[in-house]
Amino acid sequence: MNTMEAIHNRCSYRGRYKNTSVPREHLTKIMEAGLAAPSGCNKQTTSLIAVDDKEVLKKLHAVIQPPIGETAPAMICVLTRRINAYRDKCYATQDYSAAIENMLLVIVELGYQSCWIEGHITDEDKIGYQMAQILNVSDEYELVAFLPVGVAEDECVRAKKLPFEERAWFNGFGKE
Amino acid sequence: MNTMEAIHNRCSYRGRYKNTSVPREHLTKIMEAGLAAPSGCNKQTTSLIAVDDKEVLKKLHAVIQPPIGETAPAMICVLTRRINAYRDKCYATQDYSAAIENMLLVIVELGYQSCWIEGHITDEDKIGYQMAQILNVSDEYELVAFLPVGVAEDECVRAKKLPFEERAWFNGFGKE
Numbered sequence: 001m002n003t004m005e006a007i008h009n010r011c012s013y014r015g016r017y018k019n020t021s022v023p024r025e026h027l028t029k030i031m032e033a034g035l036a037a038p039s040g041c042n043k044q045t046t047s048l049i050a051v052d053d054k055e056v057l058k059k060l061h062a063v064i065q066p067p068i069g070e071t072a073p074a075m076i077c078v079l080t081r082r083i084n085a086y087r088d089k090c091y092a093t094q095d096y097s098a099a100i101e102n103m104l105l106v107i108v109e110l111g112y113q114s115c116w117i118e119g120h121i122t123d124e125d126k127i128g129y130q131m132a133q134i135l136n137v138s139d140e141y142e143l144v145a146f147l148p149v150g151v152a153e154d155e156c157v158r159a160k161k162l163p164f165e166e167r168a169w170f171n172g173f174g175k176e
Numbered sequence: 177m178n179t180m181e182a183i184h185n186r187c188s189y190r191g192r193y194k195n196t197s198v199p200r201e202h203l204t205k206i207m208e209a210g211l212a213a214p215s216g217c218n219k220q221t222t223s224l225i226a227v228d229d230k231e232v233l234k235k236l237h238a239v240i241q242p243p244i245g246e247t248a249p250a251m252i253c254v255l256t257r258r259i260n261a262y263r264d265k266c267y268a269t270q271d272y273s274a275a276i277e278n279m280l281l282v283i284v285e286l287g288y289q290s291c292w293i294e295g296h297i298t299d300e301d302k303i304g305y306q307m308a309q310i311l312n313v314s315d316e317y318e319l320v321a322f323l324p325v326g327v328a329e330d331e332c333v334r335a336k337k338l339p340f341e342e343r344a345w346f347n348g349f350g351k352e
Contacts, residue, residue, distance in 0.1 A: 001178060002177060002178060002179070002285060003177065003178070003281045003282055003284075003285045004205065004209060004282055004285065006179040007209045007212050007213075007278050007281070007282070008208075008209075008212055010212070010214070012214055024346070028344075029180065031340070032184075032340065033179075033180060033183045034344075035337060035340065035344060036183050036184055036186070037183075038186070038188055038292055040294070040295060041295075042335040044337060044338055044343065046343070047343045047344065048344040049344070049346070049348065049349060050344070050345075050346050051347050052346070053346075053347040056347050056348070079349075085295065089299075091294070091295070093269045093270060093273065094269060094273040094294065097269065097270040097271075097274050097277070098273050098274070098276065098277040098292075101214075101274040101277040101278060102183050102277060102281075104214070105179045105183070105278075105281070106180055108179075109178060109179045109180065116214055116274075118216070118267070118270065119216060119217075119261065119262070135349050136348050136349045136350075137349045138349060141349075159218040160218075161211060161212070161218075161220060164204075164208065164211065167220065167222070167223045167224065168204075168207040168208075168210075168211060168223065168224040168225070169223075169224070169225050169226075170200070170225070170227070170228070170229075171226075171227050171228065171232050171311075172232070172311050172312050173225060173311050173312045173314060
């Protein structure tokens with residue numbers, strides 16, 4: 001699969017996963033892709049924890065309410081350090097977003113499905129903070145998102161997008 | 177080139193570009209990849225303008241001081257609408273960052289180089305705002321980054337990264 005195919009095949013999968021484990025080798029490749037993303041002033045603010053231990057997954061899913069990705073045999077938790085790249089400029093959100101996108105593409109390339117789950121765990125109920133406590137995450141880091149990883153049981157229905165010409169132009173705003 | 181190769185070959189190129197034009201077909205493929213990125217609640221907050229007209233490039237580079245990417249035959253300007261995905265939650269930064277990462281990977285796959293230029297144009301001197309005015313960008317949109325696109329004249333030197341085991345773990349913080 002080339003990059004364009006992975007990009008256009010990627011889909012936010014919210015269904016059930018098959019009971020097929022994800023080898024450590026694959027989780028490593030996925031995380032390597034995340035860490036290879038650029039970061040503002042190369043501050044490398046993003047860190048990752050892959051979870052494939054059933055007991056740890058069970059503890060994490062106990063706090064993820066309403067449940068999502070709970071049948072996936074693995075997940076990758078995304079941590080960030082909100083440090084400044086220079087002066088008062090922090091690019092931590094850009095950094096972890098680029099890392100997540102890289103990981104989603106490699107997940108697709110390796111034959112798995114996933115979904116970027118962020119809003120659900122960073123809302124008022126602070127599920128991400130509870131997950132960080134379960135994983136003994138140091139106080140300097142914030143757990144901002146997680147990606148379930150596994151083989152999908154169902155087809156993934158891609159989100160409908162606006163046509164190209166309503167979002168992309170040449171040499172000036174709105175120009176085709 | 178598969179996705180992992182594109183991810184690991186991507187490099188923030190700040191050198192000179194060859195005087196080889198980038199076909200419209202390639203600029204379209206790059207922008208299609210950007211628009212295919214996920215967005216919070218599918219709000220599609222990211223829009224793009226590819227610039228390959230020499231006069232327009234000249235006007236844009238006149239305001240980009242100190243200069244960067246000024247020898248590239250094309251650039252892609254990244255626009256965002258900072259609208260909420262739900263309640264007071266805005267994921268525009270995540271959205272355009274994922275779009276930029278997709279575009280950087282396809283740029284590499286097509287044999288070009290680029291660099292994510294954001295801090296330089298969103299600083300106090302508001303270069304991005306001046307660029308948006310040149311491109312007649314509507315007030316609802318903010319120009320937050322641009323990507324030069326072209327064939328590199330020199331080798332790109334990849335940023336040094338911390339070792340895997342200092343940034344990625346299994347089943348708990350700091351656990352190998």
